[in-house]
Amino acid sequence: MTRYLPVIVTAAVFALGYAICALQFPAFLSTRVIANLLTDNAFLGILAVGMTFVIISGGIDLSVGSVVGFTTVFLALAIETWGIPPLAAFMLVLFVATLFGATMGALIQGFDMPPFIVTLAGMFLARGASFLLSTESIPVTAPLYSAVSDFAFRLPGGGRLSVVGMVMLAVFFAGGIALHLTRFGANVYALGGSRVSTGLMGITVGRHTAAIYALSSFLAGLSGIVFSLYTSSGYSLSAVGVELDTIAAVVIGGTLLTGGHGFMIGTFLGVLMQGLIQTYINFDGTLSSWWTKIVTGVLLFAFIAFQQATLALARRSVRGATAKGATP
Amino acid sequence: MSPSPSPTAATAATPLLAVRGLSKSFAGFPALDGVDVTLRHGEIHALLGENGAGKSTFIKAITGVVTRDAGTVTLDGAPVAPRSADEALKAGIATVYQEVNLLPNLTVAQNLFLGRQPTRFGLVREVEMRRRSIALLRDFDLDIDVGAPLGDYSVAVQHLVAIARAVDMSARILILDEPTASLDAHEVEILFRVMRNLAGKGLGILFVTHFLDQVYAITDRITVLRNGRLVGERETAALPRMELIRMMLGRELSEAASEHPAKAATEAAPDAGGAIRFEGFGKAGYVAPFDLALASGQVVGLAGLLGSGRTETARLLFGVESADHGRLTIDGEAVRLASPRDAIRHGFGYCPEERKTEGIVAELTVRENIVLALQARRGALHPLSRREQDAIAQRFITMLDIRPPDPERPIGLLSGGNQQKALLARWLATEPRLLILDEPTRGIDVGAHAEIIRLIRQLCTEGLALVVISSELEEIVSYADRVIVMRDRRQTAVLEGEAVNVTAILQAIAADTPPLAA
Missing domain, CATH: 3.40.50.300 (P-loop containing nucleotide triphosphate hydrolases)
Incomplete structure (x- = not known):
């Protein structure tokens, strides 16, 4: 039962926060606010899906924010300057990002290097590469872009479920299935439990590590596409520091930074939690937007303390139940 | 046969x-x-x-x-x-280690079927996997919730799950x-029943x-x-x-062990003044309380089988593990022993059994390894000058005949026997009053073996008190004034003087106890 506790607490805190917001601003109950919550946090959510895989496997990926930045610049240049059709540009950038992630994963495994260092290097590399492409903010005027931003499902009550919002929901859905219902997902948890044991049980640790970081970078590329659609521009300084927001969302969602434990639904709640705080501040109008960071910081701190406490509790209960289950 | x-x-x-x-x-x-x-x-x-x-x-x-x-x-x-x-697993040879190599964060069912889960359209068939897990574990008399994380269960259950996985992967x-090292008597019984059952299947x-x-x-x-x-x-x-x-x-009597020393010289040493006395020393669940008095010039041997508590005793004596009862007096004065630092301050030295991991610092030179403990005792504020270090290293290399006699060679390149001698030198440089040696002759060739034994004898004639752990009984008999026999983490016999002989030690080790370690 302790496995589900962090997620349950996250859900409870989110429900409580939403209730408080709704009491103060009844508009929070409208589909418009809910739809905007999804649209505005789409790129963060897509990153967080990849980060959930990485963290559950016992790693970390600091490069995702830079990959988003690189993707937006690359797309703007490809579409506006080089004249590549948007869809082809999307494919190309996803390919490059996936290769980038697979390389990081291979380095982590091949040279037994800490993921922190390798992805930190990847972060500088991707950010540097985007500056190399352009230091300007480049607007994207392709017809596809305006078509995508115009298209939306009308929800009852005036809400507009945008394409980027739908992409995020789809990614969460697919990510949840891959993590919880496939062999690959089980192996991700296994890696987070113990790399040595996983290897001894006949799982190819190296291939899986490469695949996990490739997936994270692929989703970072997809997130970059979403960000590019959302802002209709490319800028090398976009999404600076977003990797940390992503990690915060995953941890607030109840995933242990030490790996091996976590749920996709928790990450979804973690992303919405950050969005909720942001929306509240927008509604209030008098608060500085930096309060988002402060509240996120406090929440993060509280959740990590809570996780440590439940872990300690779980360990004690294991020790107490040494004879459990050995019924002849 | x-x-x-x-x-x-x-x-x-x-x-x-x-x-x-x-x-x-x-x-x-x-x-x-x-x-x-x-x-x-x-x-x-x-x-x-x-x-x-x-x-x-x-x-x-x-x-x-x-x-x-x-x-x-x-x-x-x-x-x-x-x-x-x-x-090996694919060939049909499965190994289950003492440390269970499974994943405590995954469910029992996932641990049993990791990498070979039943799937349909790429999705794991969770229900089918659990059904098969329950069926599989039934053969092992295990009726547990296979959907719970493996880490929720005792080590015994985890062992059985590991065996079940191995057997199910067509191990022969x-x-x-x-x-069984971490199982209680009841759990051992369950494991044994499973083992008999499997053997019955060929x-x-x-x-x-x-x-x-x-x-x-x-x-x-x-x-x-x-x-x-x-x-x-x-x-x-x-x-x-x-x-x-x-x-x-x-062990075939080696030339070193066969020549018995003149023990009479040290037998006179009384337990009285000038002695290090451990009284009622012990730690719950680690080593049962024991008394140990050590006079200078005495060699006490610790005998017993692997896992009998010999090394654990040595670690208590040196403060690596802190005792939770008993006291230590040196020269009649009660002193604290809560860490190896305390032990070094009292003039204790300890050469652990795991020479490579706990003893030498392989990358450092012979000289640096030798002065390590002395420098540690003086503290970082009183560094030994290079000249002093050279002098100390040279003295011990000559005295112990460390080969090659090059103080600047990384110690990792020396043979086992010479590493052991350098470790001895490290403690001798601190001029200790008590030296604890855990298997000092393990893994070294015959020539060096004899030399280490010669050194042990020489040291005790120079007034050092020694505690030596060894599995080589003839060796212990050749130098020990007193032999403590250990079994199941407690002292079961103390042999002194004439009683110190191989047969007596073997008898003390083999003394019958109820079946199955509890």
Whole structure:
């Protein structure tokens, strides 16, 4: 039962926060606010899906924010300057990002290097590469872009479920299935439990590590596409520091930074939690937007303390139940 | 060896596993030397030996974790040469280690089926997987919630799950490496029932343990290794316990051990003033309380089988583990012993058994290794000058005859015996009053062996008190004034003076106790 506790607490805190917001601003109950919550946090959510895989496997990926930045610049240049059709540009950038992630994963495994260092290097590399492409903010005027931003499902009550919002929901859905219902997902948890044991049980640790970081970078590329659609521009300084927001969302969602434990639904709640705080501040109008960071910081701190406490509790209960289950 | 077949053996003609002439050297030092082991169908076979006997190297060599230098392994008559644990598993040889190599964060069912889960359209069929898990565990008398994380269950259950996974992956040979070390009596009983059950189905089980009671409770035959060599293979029922212990510990009298020293000189040393006295010293669940008085010039030997609590005692004496009761007096004054720092301040020294991991700092030079403890005692604020270091290193290299006599050579490049001497030098440089040596002659060649023993004798005539742990009984007898015999983490006998002889020690170790370690 302790496995589900962090997620349950996250859900409870989110429900409580939403209730408080709704009491103060009844508009929070409208589909418009809910739809905007999804649209505005789409790129963060897509990153967080990849980060959930990485963290559950016992790693970390600091490069995702830079990959988003690189993707937006690359797309703007490809579409506006080089004249590549948007869809082809999307494919190309996803390919490059996936290769980038697979390389990081291979380095982590091949040279037994800490993921922190390798992805930190990847972060500088991707950010540097985007500056190399352009230091300007480049607007994207392709017809596809305006078509995508115009298209939306009308929800009852005036809400507009945008394409980027739908992409995020789809990614969460697919990510949840891959993590919880496939062999690959089980192996991700296994890696987070113990790399040595996983290897001894006949799982190819190296291939899986490469695949996990490739997936994270692929989703970072997809997130970059979403960000590019959302802002209709490319800028090398976009999404600076977003990797940390992503990690915060995953941890607030109840995933242990030490790996091996976590749920996709928790990450979804973690992303919405950050969005909720942001929306509240927008509604209030008098608060500085930096309060988002402060509240996120406090929440993060509280959740990590809570996780440590439940872990300690779980360990004690294991020790107490040494004879459990050995019924002849 | 009598060829009487074990009750369940299908046939004695083609053994299930035949290992012939297996050899493996590490850095020129033989860890296994022409070992033969035969495992029959449906047999539970004990592989016994003290630390360093070569048991773990043997397991690693036949499961492909290390490559073998020579020898053949045949499985049902067909030669096999796995290159990894994974390949060994595919060939039908499964190993379950003392440390359960499963994943505590995954459910029991996932642990059983990781990498081979039943799937449909790429999705794991969770319900089917759980159904199969329950069916599989039923054979092991395990009725547990297979959807709960493995870490929620006791080590015993985890072991059974590991065995179930191995067996289900079509293992024909099961190697159990110290599976019972962390189990209680009831859990051991369950494990034994499972083992008998599997053997009844024709599996061969190689059982490594240091609990002799368990060997007699479950095994059909026994193979004993010592110092990397095969000592013998016997029917368990036909091998008296005393004889077994002699096989494990006995050693051809070497020239060093055979010449008995003049013990009379030190026998006069009383337990009175000037002594280090441990009274009621112990730690719950670690070592039962004991008394130990050490006068200068005395050598106390600690004897017992592996796991009897010898090394644990040494760690208590040196403050690595802090005792939770008892007290220590030095020269009649009560003193604190809560850490190795305290111990060093009182003039204690400790050469641990794991020379490579706990003793030497392989990258540093011989000189740096020798001055390490002395420098630590003086503190960082009082550095030894380079000239002092050179002088100390040179003195001990000459005195102990460390070869090659080069103080600037990284110690990792020296042979085991010379590393051991440098470690001795490290503590001697601090001019200790008590030196604790854990298996000082383990893994070193015969010549160096004799020299270490000569040094031990010389040291005690110079007024040092020594506590020496050794599995070589003849060796202990040759220098100890007093021998403490340990069993199940408590002192069971103290032999002094005339009583110190190999037979008496063997008898004290073999003394009967109720079956099964609790």
